[in-house]
Amino acid sequence: MKKFHMSSLTTRLEVAFVGALVVGLSLHYHKIVRNEFYGYPQEWFPSVSATIGDRYPERSLFMLFIAITSGPRFALVGLWYLLTARRGKALPKFVAATGIFRTLACGGFTYVTSTDDHDRHDVFMISYIVATLPWTVGCIALSSPNSRAVKHRKRLAAAFFATIIPMVYLYIQHKVHRVPGAYTKYAFCEWSLIILDVAFDAVTVYDFSSLEIAVRDTQGLSNGSAGTSPCPIQYRDRFTSWERGFIVDEANYPSV
Incomplete structure (x- = not known):
């Protein structure tokens, strides 16, 4: 008997991000915390982009595990559509299309790193964040109103979008006003979005528990x-x- 757990998708994503972060901090700490204006000690924690895209081997580690998770991510979108699709309803199709777009955008900012092409990398990442809005709202709308999953989704979605506000503010402080240390605080918001996003998708384990x-x-x-x-x-x-x-x-x- 071979066992398979839906949490394996979450585990692989955790390994991708956390593994790249640990390797980056261990091997290239001063390099990945530096930005175009400041370095250590003004800036002392790396952004997601600097962690996953600037240096070897953390970049390769991240790309490897993101490639491994691509199949389960597409499967999650497809199974969610099969679970929620109803005749004459357009919302499940729209949510599924958004989920596919998000997955492709994730591949975009993964394989087009900030070092390779900073502008295109930002476009893919911003597209991913923007597409998360209809994906999140759509998943909540399609959830059973009395399910345990919808309660977790609402809390995680609220935390996700609330985090975007200080993140944008801190980015402006860094990019426009060049405030020392602002990018480190921005990086914490960025990592928080990753955690909340992964947790939101992991909630589907409750929905899929009765699906065969x-x-x-x-x-x-x-x-x-x-x-x-x-x-x-x-x-x-x-x-x-x-x-x-x-x-x-x-x-x-x-x-x-």
Whole structure:
């Protein structure tokens, strides 16, 4: 029996960001905390962009784990659509399209780093944040009103958008007024958005707990000969474990 946990998506994202941060602080601390105006000690904590895009090997580590999470992220969007889609309702389709766009934008600011092209990197990151608004509101609107998930979503969404306000203010203080230390405070807001965003998507574990996907071999192809296999294989995914069961066709086994 092979077990699979939906939390693995969250774990991989945590490894991607936290792993890059730990490696960056260990190997290139003074370099990644420096910005165009100040360095250490005025600035003493790196931004997300500096952590994931400026130096090797933290950049490669981040890219690797983001690539690993891309499949589960697309799967999350698709399964959420299947769970919420209703005939004649356009909102589930819009939310799904927004989710796909967010995932592509995430790939954009991941693989076009601030060192490679600062402007395009910012465009992808801003696009991701902007697309998070309809994704968040849409997911809340499509959630069951009495579910435990919607309560967590509302709290996380409120915290996410509340964090954007001081983040924008601190960025202006850094970029326009060149206030020492403002970028470090901005970096904390940026990292907070990452944590809240990952937590928001992780809440879907409550919604998917009752969803089952079954893939069945109805022709015996898994045994090498179509139509003659006595043991077709059935896979079930309840998002907490994989179950592999062998279904024996009694018609192929005459009683002795």
